[in-house]
Amino acid sequence: MFTMFSHKYRYLFVLLLAVYTYLNTVFCQIYAYFNIDIHWYYALGVILFITLGTWEGSRLTEPFFIKSTMPGRRESQRKFLLFFMAGTFISVMMAVTAVLVMGVGVLGFPVSTQFIPLKLTITYATLANLLFHLVNAIFHYFRQYQSKQLEAEELKRINVQAQLQAVNSQINPHFLFNNLNVLSGLVLTDAPEANRFTEAFSQVYRYILSNRNKELVEVKEELEFIRPYLFLLQKRFPNGIRVSLEVSDQARRLYMVPVALQLLIENAIKHNIATGSRPLQIDIMANGKQEISVRNNLQPKKNKEPSSNIGLQNINKRYELLFHKQIRIVHDDECFSVTLPLINVEQS
Numbered sequence: 001m002f003t004m005f006s007h008k009y010r011y012l013f014v015l016l017l018a019v020y021t022y023l024n025t026v027f028c029q030i031y032a033y034f035n036i037d038i039h040w041y042y043a044l045g046v047i048l049f050i051t052l053g054t055w056e057g058s059r060l061t062e063p064f065f066i067k068s069t070m071p072g073r074r075e076s077q078r079k080f081l082l083f084f085m086a087g088t089f090i091s092v093m094m095a096v097t098a099v100l101v102m103g104v105g106v107l108g109f110p111v112s113t114q115f116i117p118l119k120l121t122i123t124y125a126t127l128a129n130l131l132f133h134l135v136n137a138i139f140h141y142f143r144q145y146q147s148k149q150l151e152a153e154e155l156k157r158i159n160v161q162a163q164l165q166a167v168n169s170q171i172n173p174h175f176l177f178n179n180l181n182v183l184s185g186l187v188l189t190d191a192p193e194a195n196r197f198t199e200a201f202s203q204v205y206r207y208i209l210s211n212r213n214k215e216l217v218e219v220k221e222e223l224e225f226i227r228p229y230l231f232l233l234q235k236r237f238p239n240g241i242r243v244s245l246e247v248s249d250q251a252r253r254l255y256m257v258p259v260a261l262q263l264l265i266e267n268a269i270k271h272n273i274a275t276g277s278r279p280l281q282i283d284i285m286a287n288g289k290q291e292i293s294v295r296n297n298l299q300p301k302k303n304k305e306p307s308s309n310i311g312l313q314n315i316n317k318r319y320e321l322l323f324h325k326q327i328r329i330v331h332d333d334e335c336f337s338v339t340l341p342l343i344n345v346e347q348s
Contacts, residue, residue, distance in 0.1 A: 004139040005059035005132075014055050018048040021124065034116050038107070046098045050091070050125045053098075057090030058083070058132060084133045091125035197235055200228035204262075211258035215322050216343055219292065220252040222261055226284075229262055233269070240274035243282045251286035254342035257318045261294060264338050267311045268296040271336075290344060291328075295337040312338065 007013070022044045025031065031038060065083045099121055103114045207225040211217050223245065233241050243265075265282055274280040278299055286292035312329065319325045319341060328339040 004136045005055065005062055010055060010059075011052075014052050015048070017128070018044065018051045021051070021128075022047050030120070034120070036117055042102060042107070046102050046121065047124070049098050050094045050121060051128055053094035054087065054091040054125055054129050055132060057094065058087040058129070058136075061086050061090070080133070080137055084129075087129045087133055088126055091129040092122055095121035095125040193235075197232065200231045203228040204232060208259055208262075214258050216255040216345065217258040218252070219247065219254050219256055219286065219342060222256060222258065223247060223252065223284075225259075226261055226265075229265075233265070237269070237274045237280075239276035240279055241269070241282065242279050243284065245284050247284065247286040247292065248288070251290075251292060251342060254290060255345055256292065256340055256342055257315065257322070260315050260318075260340055261292075263311045263315055264294040264340075267338075268294070268336065270311075271300060272296060273299045273301055286342065290342040291339050292342055293337055293339040295335050297335055298333070315340065 022040075025043070025047075026040075030036075031043065062083065065079050065086070096118065099114050099118045100111075103109045103117055104111055204225065211221075226243075226245075230241075230243055233243075261284065268280065268282055272280050280296060280299065282294065282296045284292065284294050312327070315338075316327045319327060323341070323343060325341045327341070330337040330339075
């Protein structure tokens with residue numbers, strides 16, 4: 001829908017254009033060259049009348065062309081052409097009216113002497129109409145471009161949300177089953193410990209359910225979630241896992257994607273031996289830089305299942321979709337390390 005002809009400053013623009021045009025006619029000595037005897041205020045009034053009439057004529061007829069067309073590129077071009085032709089007709093009528101009213105009616109010149117003033121006013125009126133419609137077309141297509149950009153951004157945002165939901169839906173399917181198996185064994189052998197396990201399990205799973213759809217959580221909150229989670233691990237792997245935490249107070253105030261630490265710890269356990277005789281050492285570190293690392297020593301299982309790396313892909317995908325960042329993986333003969341970016345929400 002066009003809006004330029006209805007702009008709130010349209011009358012100021014019309015006035016400025018009329019004054020500018022009049023000053024140019026004086027500078028080029030148009031009235032002296034064509035022997036037109038007219039006072040300056042009459043000349044300015046004629047130019048202002050034609051300019052305003054041409055503009056307002058287009059503004060008033062514009063809704064008829066908008067209602068009578070269908071969407072589409074070809075129809076839009078046809079609409080512009082018809083609208084311009086209507087504006088041209090209006091501008092010619094305004095020029096003829098101005099010459100007859102001013103030259104013949106007000107100044108009393110014979111009609112036979114108004115041929116040259118009529119040609120000049122028609123030329124100006126049609127050029128003014130052409131200018132108005134060119135600017136209107138530019139204005140229209142610029143607004144259309146802005147609208148398309150906003151639509152593209154909105155579609156991109158919706159697509160990112162859809163991808164993120166798809167990624168989140170894959171989180172922790174094995175976590176539930178592994179811990180239910182441990183709980184079933186404790187119920188039969190140690191009821192008090194089963195109660196403690198159930199409480200820790202509920203805390204962990206409550207955190208997962210309440211935060212899995214969030215984009216970010218504070219590192220401090222993620223570390224608090226890790227405490228009951230480590231208790232569950234100790235019951236699954238008695239004396240088989242050792243975890244150290246070295247996270248600075250500054251890093252604890254930053255943010256990260258939720259449940260990422262749990263996935264990295266699960267990934268380390270999945271691919272390595274974790275027994276009392278060969279404990280798996282997992283170090284969680286965040287000092288200085290805006291990143292947190294989870295590192296474990298390598299003692300790979302002999303008959304391990306083929307890895308799809310879905311856990312690491314899951315975390316990396318979330319960072320890519322939300323922040324255009326990637327995780328960093330280091331794998332050597334001694335250890336396996338994954339480093340996650342930490343987000344400063346005040347700077348992002």
